[in-house]
Amino acid sequence: MPIIVSLDSVLEERGMTLTELSEAVGITLANLSILKTGKAKAVRFSTLEAICQVLDCQPGDILGFEE
Amino acid sequence: MNQSIIASPGRGLRVLDLAVTGLRFLLIAGTALAAPLLVLAAFGAGSTYVSGVLDAPYTLTFEDGRAVSVAGEAMTYENFRITEDSHTLDSVPTITASLRVPDSDVDTRVVVITMFACWLAAAWLGLVNLRRLVRSARNVRPFASENPGRLRWLAAAVLSVPIVTLLGNAIIARTSDLDVPFSVSVDRGGWLIQVVIGVGLLALAEVFAEAVRLREFEEATI
Numbered sequence: 001m002p003i004i005v006s007l008d009s010v011l012e013e014r015g016m017t018l019t020e021l022s023e024a025v026g027i028t029l030a031n032l033s034i035l036k037t038g039k040a041k042a043v044r045f046s047t048l049e050a051i052c053q054v055l056d057c058q059p060g061d062i063l064g065f066e067e
Numbered sequence: 068m069n070q071s072i073i074a075s076p077g078r079g080l081r082v083l084d085l086a087v088t089g090l091r092f093l094l095i096a097g098t099a100l101a102a103p104l105l106v107l108a109a110f111g112a113g114s115t116y117v118s119g120v121l122d123a124p125y126t127l128t129f130e131d132g133r134a135v136s137v138a139g140e141a142m143t144y145e146n147f148r149i150t151e152d153s154h155t156l157d158s159v160p161t162i163t164a165s166l167r168v169p170d171s172d173v174d175t176r177v178v179v180i181t182m183f184a185c186w187l188a189a190a191w192l193g194l195v196n197l198r199r200l201v202r203s204a205r206n207v208r209p210f211a212s213e214n215p216g217r218l219r220w221l222a223a224a225v226l227s228v229p230i231v232t233l234l235g236n237a238i239i240a241r242t243s244d245l246d247v248p249f250s251v252s253v254d255r256g257g258w259l260i261q262v263v264i265g266v267g268l269l270a271l272a273e274v275f276a277e278a279v280r281l282r283e284f285e286e287a288t289i
Contacts, residue, residue, distance in 0.1 A: 027289065031289050032289070034287065034289060035289045039287065040287055040288065040289045041283075041284050041287035041288060042284065042287070042288040042289070043288070043289050044288065044289065047289050
């Protein structure tokens with residue numbers, strides 16, 4: 001898929017685990033894993049907003065595009 | 068999807084499930100009756116019947132000496148006292164009969180038995196897939212990925228009936244040894260509605276396939 005999800009690197013920079021992120025944003029660990037591994041087909045703006053708020057980052061920090 | 072917040076399947080599905088279960092018992096009973104008869108007929112025991120339509124020209128002669136002759140669309144009344152107040156036939160009658168297939172006419176017998184066996188198989192194919200479809204909906208999975216396929220099999224079962232009938236009747240018309248002026252066939256009326264329902268089911272299968280695609284997309288939307 002051309003959309004690259006770099007949630008791993010941002011979590012590492014913030015020193016946060018995926019479990020802590022899922023508890024903070026209120027999304028299940030399973031769904032966050034789907035997002036992290038690039039298996040998600042779409043992301044809601046509300047989800048992106050919640051993640052960016054918790055991680056204090058921009059959407060572009062976690063999402064990239066590669067042809 | 069959080070299934071605990073989804074209401075239990077509606078009454079319609081429960082009633083449908085009951086109806087399908089009833090159909091299943093009916094089909095089991097019907098198969099238990101029909102299968103031995105088909106086997107017996109295949110070995111030459113029992114009788115096999117076809118429908119026949121009397122071909123024109125013909126003459127119906129009555130015991131009192133009156134007769135009606137039919138040739139094409141024309142009818143002639145013989146020895147009838149026809150007056151202004153008489154009520155006669157408005158159109159040429161269609162004379163139908165149930166004709167026993169002679170024991171020596173093995174070809175026709177085989178074709179008739181095969182047709183009945185195909186219809187029975189189609190009924191089972193349709194019922195098994197219908198039951199699985201209804202059960203998956205009752206288990207809160209109406210758009211399970213297997214359901215479009217099940218609908219396609221159901222459509223195939225429905226469409227096979229008029230196809231088998233058409234082919235079988237075409238073969239019987241050639242193989243029949245009956246030396247009487249009847250056009251013989253195995254009567255299976257309502258072919259047009261069967262085709263409409265079959266095509267409708269195919270369309271529904273594609274709608275379900277699209278619904279499955281949307282469900283899978285929704286489930287992968289975070």
